[in-house]
Amino acid sequence: MSNNDFDLGRFLPYALNQAAEATSIGFQKNYRQRYGMLRTEWRVLFHLGRYGGMTAKTICDRASMHKTKVSRAVSALEKKRYLVRTPQEQDRRHETLALTRQGQAVYADLYQAAKAYDASLSSHFTPEEREVLNRCLEKIASL
Amino acid sequence: MSNNDFDLGRFLPYALNQAAEATSIGFQKNYRQRYGMLRTEWRVLFHLGRYGGMTAKTICDRASMHKTKVSRAVSALEKKRYLVRTPQEQDRRHETLALTRQGQAVYADLYQAAKAYDASLSSHFTPEEREVLNRCLEKIASL
């Protein structure tokens, strides 16, 4: 109950959120104005751009995003003509999502911006710190 | 443009968000049902509980929360009778917020839960890793 040994800034749910918010806002500058996209949308775009066509369900699983979030992001990207859907022959419940040429161009641009932004963040850390950070975040996300 | 050296899971805005989401959901179990509170509310409660009475503006600054978020969280906590407002004599725009006895009891409970939850997360890391994690998150949040 002695309270004084507790530092809110070091409480992981708090500290992680502060850091996540800060970087999220930082990265926003690259896609918000230019492409009118939302957080959920660049995430979906990045999955497709980096790892190739896949179904919405797969994105849900990989990104731990709820299916309604993904569904809406996919619709938005489709409306912007950044992706197209193709129902699968053998099971028409699944639709494979794939970036259009325009979507690929947007991904190429944002992917460069992402690398640059990540590098600028990383410049504040030693390679060892950066490695520890990666490992810790990965582990926490998988709990 | 070679794309293959880019791992979405190691892109900080993405990885931080995944980790933050995971811990946020994990900690929710302690306050959501039991006290009907939201993320913004426990944050405000924790600031007041840990660091004593302060004004809404101060919480905004310390927590990088937008003033409308804080305003609503304060109203909600007030309605639950977890805090009271006292306008300051010398400048009646400021109101000092302070937890009621009931609010302090809730804080005492959640603070214990927070320590326990943080300890359970930390158990997956060495003390050195945990130190690096703290430092990195703090630095990122301050950029």
Next chain:
DNA sequence: TGTTGTTAGTTACATTTCAAACTAATACCT
């Protein structure tokens, strides 16, 4: 075939958040 269950994805409604406009109190400057 028909019934029941499961899965991928969408829709609808309620809650939460964001941005901008607003109020009220104080400060500054003439």
Next chain:
DNA sequence: AGGTATTAGTTTGAAATGTAACTAACAACA
């Protein structure tokens, strides 16, 4: 004093999110 600018905090309407119910396609099994 009087006008303008700031500041703390609230309110309002639009956009985003979460939850649950829904549709459509398939599977399993009698």
